[in-house]
Amino acid sequence: xxxxxxxxxxxxxxxxxxxxxxxxxxxxxxxxxxxxxxxxxxxxxxxxxxxxxxxxxxxxxxxxxxxxxxxxxxxxxxxxxxxxxxxxxxxxxxxxxxxxxxxxxxxxxxxxxxxxxxxxxxxxxxxxxxxxxxxxxxxxxxxxxxxxxxxxxxxxxxxxxxxxxxxxxxxxxxxxxxxxxxxxxxxxxxxxxxxxxxxxxxxxxxxxxxxxxxxxxxxxxxxxxxxxxxxxxxxxxxxxxxxxxxxxxxxxxxxxxxxxxxxxxxxxxxxxxxxxxxxxxxxxxxxxxxxxxxxxxxxxxxxxxxxxxxxxxxxxxxxxxxxxxxxxxxxxxxxxxxxxxxxxxxxxxxxxxxxxxxxxxxxxxxxxxxxxxxxxxxxxxxxxxxxxxxxxxxxxxxxxxxxxxxxxxxxxxxxxxxxxxxxxxxxxxxxxxxxxxxxxxxxxxxxxxxxxxxxx
Numbered sequence: 001x002x003x004x005x006x007x008x009x010x011x012x013x014x015x016x017x018x019x020x021x022x023x024x025x026x027x028x029x030x031x032x033x034x035x036x037x038x039x040x041x042x043x044x045x046x047x048x049x050x051x052x053x054x055x056x057x058x059x060x061x062x063x064x065x066x067x068x069x070x071x072x073x074x075x076x077x078x079x080x081x082x083x084x085x086x087x088x089x090x091x092x093x094x095x096x097x098x099x100x101x102x103x104x105x106x107x108x109x110x111x112x113x114x115x116x117x118x119x120x121x122x123x124x125x126x127x128x129x130x131x132x133x134x135x136x137x138x139x140x141x142x143x144x145x146x147x148x149x150x151x152x153x154x155x156x157x158x159x160x161x162x163x164x165x166x167x168x169x170x171x172x173x174x175x176x177x178x179x180x181x182x183x184x185x186x187x188x189x190x191x192x193x194x195x196x197x198x199x200x201x202x203x204x205x206x207x208x209x210x211x212x213x214x215x216x217x218x219x220x221x222x223x224x225x226x227x228x229x230x231x232x233x234x235x236x237x238x239x240x241x242x243x244x245x246x247x248x249x250x251x252x253x254x255x256x257x258x259x260x261x262x263x264x265x266x267x268x269x270x271x272x273x274x275x276x277x278x279x280x281x282x283x284x285x286x287x288x289x290x291x292x293x294x295x296x297x298x299x300x301x302x303x304x305x306x307x308x309x310x311x312x313x314x315x316x317x318x319x320x321x322x323x324x325x326x327x328x329x330x331x332x333x334x335x336x337x338x339x340x341x342x343x344x345x346x347x348x349x350x351x352x353x354x355x356x357x358x359x360x361x362x363x364x365x366x367x368x369x370x371x372x373x374x375x376x377x378x379x380x381x382x383x384x385x386x387x388x389x390x391x392x393x394x395x396x397x398x399x400x401x402x403x404x405x406x407x408x409x410x411x412x413x414x415x416x417x418x419x420x421x422x423x424x425x426x427x428x429x430x431x432x433x434x435x436x437x438x439x440x441x442x443x444x445x446x447x448x449x450x451x452x453x454x455x456x
Contacts, residue, residue, distance in 0.1 A: 008157075019252050037415035047087065074116045075213040079208060085205075094258045106159055
């Protein structure tokens, strides 16, 4: 019997840099720079310090770079660097009808495996493209959010595949790595519902750690359950339901359908925030004069960040709750004129101005907008003022969405802004240059620069 995991392993092992279109190559560079900017911007955050302490205490041999923090084993580096990429909640996303994921969560594992295997930039890009594509396509055909599982569940397959490709594993080893990882990391959606915790930003890094570990076990000959997808009590039977995907007909292009965040906010809020900021700029609105704000959005945004099935979003006390509350993000945007990491400092979250404005915001789902998602990110904002004036704006996308792709120059600006307080401009220039020329360098040239980050 031929198992799906075996055809997936064939797809991964046979992939090559030549399979990537010029567009995909450009998108991979943009996503890598964007993710590393998010990582550098997260250095020093309290949960990151805890992860760093544990990594240093329990880490293994000095094989792979911890961004700005020495070296450790590949799986520990995947966890630490993944925590950095994810902490700000500012990295890229992919929107499927029933699932949303952050494919750049795979970068930390692919980077550590590429460094361990002394790969060049082309091999890194190929492995990363494979991880992106697998996570996105599984999100398309096998969404699990409605079943109570987290999007990191599909990520377990993507990480193991990307690491296997970076390590140069053969088809059999790759199938075993994916089988071990997919069997082991089926995370619960409670991670992102109700009162949010630090685990919201650490769930995928934890999967990255385990999936990286699984790939190295497979490299050493450990076998996994090849029926992981269609077998008795496998992924289809126990979680996702039946689905079909012919990996022999897939490509490495899904990265071109991922989107980059313009604002430091949950992905489904991006168009709404852009619209609110446009109204503020166009009409010089003053938050103190606002009577109420009504937001109509699509059902996924309503359920995740608008007060729907994943819980009340008007009670905001922590960074994790704030960046998953559409009420907070719109309120702070109108007050501060921006939504960046500074808007999630504890003292900013607690201030009466934003806490009062949160309670003037009502978010409602729109059936029409829900039908247009995910091809669009539609929303309508209505701001009513105490003097009777009403301002309205409707949006269908934002800068960074598939229909308005972000440029290299814009991501360079974002990278510099996130890193300005962490590293010297000369080191910023070197990292930007290395990623711009990624196909011509060894990955150790990039990791050497990332190791130097905290030296400034």
